[in-house]
Amino acid sequence: SSDLGTPEQIRKFVTPTCSGETKMCFAITEPNAGTNSFAMSTLATRNDAGGWTLNGQKVFISGARDADHMLVVARTTKASEVKQRTEGMSLFVLDMKTPGIKLTQLNIQVETAERQYLVFFDNVELPADALIGEAGKGAKLMFVGLNSERLLAAGAAIGLGDYALAKAVAYSMDRKPFGKPIGSYQALQHRMAQAKAQLEAARLMTYNAAERFDAGEDAGAHANMAKLLGSQAAVAAVDVALQTHGGYGFDRDYDIVTLWPMVRLMEIAPINNEMLLNYIGEHVLGLPKSY
Ligand SMILES: Cc1cc2nc3c(=O)[nH]c(=O)nc-3n(C[C@H](O)[C@H](O)[C@H](O)COP(=O)(O)OP(=O)(O)OC[C@H]3O[C@@H](n4cnc5c(N)ncnc54)[C@H](O)[C@@H]3O)c2cc1C
Incomplete structure (x- = not known):
């Protein structure tokens, strides 16, 4: 336009x-x-x-x-x-x-x-x-850009989550301090499985929002949900990757702890998740504005 x-x-x-x-x-x-x-x-x-x-x-x-x-x-x-x-x-x-x-x-x-x-x-x-x-009249134009930025953020977060989770899975198959791979312990396995489910759900929401955006629909609610779920899934994935790697997770050379600031940032920028929840509360659920 x-x-x-x-x-x-x-x-x-x-x-x-x-x-x-x-x-x-x-x-x-x-x-x-x-x-x-x-x-x-x-x-x-x-x-x-x-x-x-x-x-x-x-x-x-x-x-x-x-x-x-x-x-x-x-x-x-x-x-x-x-x-x-x-x-x-x-x-x-x-x-x-x-x-x-x-x-x-x-x-x-x-x-x-x-x-x-x-x-x-x-x-x-x-x-x-x-x-x-x-x-x-820039506010309206701005949101066209901001909604697509939220989709980009969701995509980036999910990609980082996939990367961290793949590293967690690979490491947990190899590491055997008690003789069995730590990936067989449900304490770790369930957290990895949970992160996987969160990543897949966020991915579906992101694709759905992207389709709406491409079709010229108002993609605001879905882009916001995608960024919310994507950033949370990424945090869950990097967190379990850190847990799985034990002390090695904190060695920069393993490239796990290096991801942490970025995925935590994605809960805060380009927009903090609280504002996304505010949007869903007000504009999707019709609840009163809280702030
Ligand atoms: C690495 C990095 C790169 C960035 N790149 C850019 C860029 O290129 N361009 C750009 O313009 N900006 C950029 N930003 C800024 C980023 O978008 C802001 O930091 C972010 O939007 C939060 O704003 P703020 O830091 O002022 O937080 P504040 O507004 O001070 O909010 C602090 C915290 O309060 C809470 N909060 C605030 N308002 C509400 C509310 N209404 N309801 C509930 N909770 C609330 C949230 O938890 C929030 O995290 C970047 C930031 C970082 C750290």
Whole structure:
């Protein structure tokens, strides 16, 4: 849909990102707003040149230093000046070489290729065509991206869970401190079986949500459930892999403990599981909002 970018924006930013020629990072999280994205204070105001001036800060932005472009969610109307919290949000794509962008690397312990950054925008001047879609109507566009991001997170979590569980199974067949493989002990075997069942259930939910997304349906509830179940299944799988490996699980060279920060993070980011439960409670079950 043209709401999601003009043909020119797609040509300039999306096509080279998909082909790997350029890199894009995504910036929504702010130090003060945190999970409450609608409370963000990064503000873009119209400038005399017909473009925008961006001020504010973002935190935890993955890969910002290596990125050529950033997709940034900002307010074009302050949160205090809109009737509905979802109004006044806008999406911009900016060139990371634009003057006024400052990055500070954070000291995050997860095993990923990219690092995270605190990003400052100090009077960053953006051209008019940096805006995606209509000013103030970015919230709806944002959720198209966020639902697919949740599916990606579910897929990544399930993949990590599969990897950890396969290692647990293989190790438990070999390891025989009492003469029999530890994989024959139900204390371990049942936990591995439980993790397997959780992973398969999460996989089905993820495929189901992906089908809905591809069919153009509202995939919000299912994408949220997929990310919730996927991250929990991954935690269960890495946890039993750690248990199975005993002390060796904590040797980085066995590549089990190295997975732990990542799978635990997946219960918290890109969105914490509590918010997913809130969504299911409110929007699927029709219960009152709790926060
Ligand atoms: C390695 C890493 C990479 C990241 N990459 C990016 C990125 O590329 N771009 C980006 O924009 N952001 C990124 N993030 C940020 C990430 O999305 C946020 O950290 C996450 O959404 C949680 O926000 P917060 O840390 O401010 O937690 P807070 O909002 O402070 O929440 C803290 C905890 O409180 C609980 N909580 C909060 N609100 C509620 C509620 N309403 N109901 C119940 N419980 C609640 C949850 O348990 C939550 O974990 C990244 C973070 C990390 C650590």
